[in-house]
Amino acid sequence: MTEKILEVNDLKINFNTDSGTVQAIRDVYFDLKPGETLALVGESGSGKSVTTRALMGLLAKNARIERGSVQFKGKELIDLPEDEYRDIRGSEIAMIFQDPMTSLDPTMKIGQQIAEPLIKHQKMGKKEAWDKALDMMNLVGIPNAEAHINDYPHQFSGGMRQRIVIAIALIDNPEVLIADEPTTALDVTIQAQILDLMKKIQKEFGTSIIFITHDLGVVAGMADRVAVMYAGQIVEIGTIDEIYGFPQHPYTWGLLNSMPTTQTDRGSLEAIPGTPPDLLNPPVGDAFAARNQYALAIDEKQQPPYFQLSPTHFAATWLLDEQAPEVVPPLTVRQRWAKYQQAHPDASNKHAKPVEASAILAR
Amino acid sequence: MSGMFKYILKRIGIIFLTLIIVISATFFLMKLMPGSPLANAARLSGEQRQLIESQYGLNDPLMVQYWHYLVNALQFNFGHSFQFQDQPVSRLIAQRIGPSIQLGLQALVFGVISGIGLGAAAAVRRNTKTDTTLSILAVLGVSIPSFVFAALAQYFVGLKLGWLPIAGWEGFKFTILPTIALGMAPLATAARFIRTEMVDVMGSDYIELARAKGLSQNEIVWKHTLRNSLIPLVTLIGPMAVNLMTGSVVIEKIFAIPGIGGQFVSSILTNDYPVIMGTTIVYSMMLMVVLLVTDILYGLIDPRIRLAN
Numbered sequence: 001m002t003e004k005i006l007e008v009n010d011l012k013i014n015f016n017t018d019s020g021t022v023q024a025i026r027d028v029y030f031d032l033k034p035g036e037t038l039a040l041v042g043e044s045g046s047g048k049s050v051t052t053r054a055l056m057g058l059l060a061k062n063a064r065i066e067r068g069s070v071q072f073k074g075k076e077l078i079d080l081p082e083d084e085y086r087d088i089r090g091s092e093i094a095m096i097f098q099d100p101m102t103s104l105d106p107t108m109k110i111g112q113q114i115a116e117p118l119i120k121h122q123k124m125g126k127k128e129a130w131d132k133a134l135d136m137m138n139l140v141g142i143p144n145a146e147a148h149i150n151d152y153p154h155q156f157s158g159g160m161r162q163r164i165v166i167a168i169a170l171i172d173n174p175e176v177l178i179a180d181e182p183t184t185a186l187d188v189t190i191q192a193q194i195l196d197l198m199k200k201i202q203k204e205f206g207t208s209i210i211f212i213t214h215d216l217g218v219v220a221g222m223a224d225r226v227a228v229m230y231a232g233q234i235v236e237i238g239t240i241d242e243i244y245g246f247p248q249h250p251y252t253w254g255l256l257n258s259m260p261t262t263q264t265d266r267g268s269l270e271a272i273p274g275t276p277p278d279l280l281n282p283p284v285g286d287a288f289a290a291r292n293q294y295a296l297a298i299d300e301k302q303q304p305p306y307f308q309l310s311p312t313h314f315a316a317t318w319l320l321d322e323q324a325p326e327v328v329p330p331l332t333v334r335q336r337w338a339k340y341q342q343a344h345p346d347a348s349n350k351h352a353k354p355v356e357a358s359a360i361l362a363r
Numbered sequence: 364m365s366g367m368f369k370y371i372l373k374r375i376g377i378i379f380l381t382l383i384i385v386i387s388a389t390f391f392l393m394k395l396m397p398g399s400p401l402a403n404a405a406r407l408s409g410e411q412r413q414l415i416e417s418q419y420g421l422n423d424p425l426m427v428q429y430w431h432y433l434v435n436a437l438q439f440n441f442g443h444s445f446q447f448q449d450q451p452v453s454r455l456i457a458q459r460i461g462p463s464i465q466l467g468l469q470a471l472v473f474g475v476i477s478g479i480g481l482g483a484a485a486a487v488r489r490n491t492k493t494d495t496t497l498s499i500l501a502v503l504g505v506s507i508p509s510f511v512f513a514a515l516a517q518y519f520v521g522l523k524l525g526w527l528p529i530a531g532w533e534g535f536k537f538t539i540l541p542t543i544a545l546g547m548a549p550l551a552t553a554a555r556f557i558r559t560e561m562v563d564v565m566g567s568d569y570i571e572l573a574r575a576k577g578l579s580q581n582e583i584v585w586k587h588t589l590r591n592s593l594i595p596l597v598t599l600i601g602p603m604a605v606n607l608m609t610g611s612v613v614i615e616k617i618f619a620i621p622g623i624g625g626q627f628v629s630s631i632l633t634n635d636y637p638v639i640m641g642t643t644i645v646y647s648m649m650l651m652v653v654l655l656v657t658d659i660l661y662g663l664i665d666p667r668i669r670l671a672n
Contacts, residue, residue: 056575058571058574058575083579086577086578086579087577088577089574089575089576089577090575090576090577090578091577094575095572095575097568097571097572097575099568102567102568102569103568103569103571103572104569104572105569105572105573105587105591106569106591106665106666106667107590107591107594107664107665107666108586108587108590116573116576116578116586117576117577120576120577120578120582121577152666152667154666154667165572168572168576
């Protein structure tokens with residue numbers, strides 16, 4: 001077992017708002033190994049972004065970390081003094097933002113924007129830092145970088161700007177890169193280029209990536225592991241094969257089922273009905289129950305524990321309980337299962353055992 | 364930089380054309396006004412009246428008068444004052460405009476720089492007591508007229524403490540109190556403006572990215588927030604500068620400053636057309652020059668504008 005670079009243990013974050021306390025993150029567990037890519041998938045408001053802001057120590061002022069720990073290379077990040085956190089930010093943990101059109105300072109030369117973390121963290125002189133910035137611009141594929149290092153953001157297209165944002169994140173060679181929907185604001189063709197770039201960089205530097213997205217299609221080629229988030233919780237986590245081939249949580253089914261594939265017939269796409277629950281008053285039982293056509297009576301009363309299907313695969317749904325009735329998932333999911341079971345003959349969801357949430361970290 | 368040079372030359376050309384239009388408009392507006400400068404001089408005999416009219420060229424055809432005025436005005440020759448015998452208008456203006464410009468510029472620099480400082484301080488400590496206090500002071504600064512500040516400053520600093528002269532215009536010491544009194548309004552305006560703008564900028568994505576780079580609050584304010592917050596303020600500074608430099612009648616009267624504001628008002632009261640016209644033309648020229656300067660400033664602060672031309 002390789003050393004973990006990041007471990008999030010029982011994290012719970014509330015937001016104090018005028019209308020009450022919003023429970024944005026509710027008991028989240030996950031970890032990250034060096035060079036690994038973990039995708040956090042979920043719809044808006046599921047807590048993906050709050051989780052990453054918590055890792056960066058950049059939560060809004062009204063956020064309160066109720067409990068839990070975030071260990072980075074064995075160092076506790078929760079309640080780390082601000083000046084120590086600043087040394088980590090942009091240096092050991094860096095972040096790529098969603099909208100490249102607004103995340104660059106319009107009045108600063110991009111050379112300076114890229115060099116800034118080096119000047120700050122490595123106490124590098126301007127000349128040296130700019131040289132490195134130029135190398136990085138070449139690496140992220142900005143054509144004719146030398147001629148553009150003195151340019152301002154408005155002189156670049158969206159895709160080029162996102163490359164600049166990536167260059168900023170990578171300049172000080174971070175160990176963990178958090179990418180918050182890095183392709184959502186881009187054209188589809190540019191999306192593919194940016195994803196390729198991120199893969200190339202990961203190969204070159206061995207960076208660990210936390211990849212936030214609401215688009216399972218983007219995840220497929222990118223991630224090693226996937227954590228599906230719903231209403232502030234991880235409802236299913238596993239390797240990319242396990243989540244795509246052998247999904248167990250009805251919400252994961254819904255997400256996969258709403259993805260168009262080459263087999264999708266003409267006509268409408270499948271959608272998950274309803275809206276996420278109000279996190280001011282989270283439901284007592286399974287948060288997804290209200291939108292779940294497979295919901296059981298117990299879902300209304302009690303939160304499901306995590307059921308373990310493999311050393312890496314966990315799903316929080318009562319459907320895996322031994323007393324649960326057999327349900328027939330949507331056709332596309334049954335097809336996925338069949339294909340997966342061909343490749344993994346011993347894969348089964350009949351003997352999943354309920355485990356403590358911390359078992360997720362024990363892989 | 365040659366692009367910049369070309370741009371400035373072009374703008375100066377436009378200023379010249381605008382000036383001609385302003386001179387023409389001023390001239391014809393004056394001619395449209397009912398009566399003549401001699402209307403009240405009933406005791407003049409017909410012959411005397413003719414003599415005076417020909418001396419001032421008032422009998423020439425309108426277009427000839429206009430041409431003469433235009434050519435002269437472009438050389439800053441606005442004729443002689445009716446009120447002060449044998450005083451060329453240009454000299455009258457030249458004597459009076461110096462103190463007004465100096466006072467205006469001082470008030471502008473003092474007001475805007477302190478305003479930016481206080482506004483930034485309030486924005487960084489937003490929703491704290493400092494912020495509330497500064498905001499209340501800014502509202503007071505905007506709403507209290509400058510003569511109240513002037514009177515208070517004269518009474519406390521000048522009279523009670525005796526630190527600075529109460530009135531007059533005999534050196535830098537004399538300019539301090541009027542500068543502060545006149546600078547209060549721009550200070551408060553700039554402070555309010557910068558606070559709003561900075562709070563806005565601090566919520567933007569690129570500031571969050573700056574935080575994610577590991578920069579401290581101070582570094583973020585100095586390197587990223589301030590410059591971006593200044594851009595809209597430049598728009599405000601142009602008209603503000605002209606307003607201040609063309610002389611505040613009230614401040615000039617209170618501090619006995621020989622500025623142009625007081626003179627402009629008295630020229631209107633006495634129908635001293637050449638002075639009114641000359642002053643109007645000089646004011647409009649100052650406005651155009653200030654607007655040119657603000658546009659250049661814009662380009663220096665905001666690269667998007669620099670390259671757009």
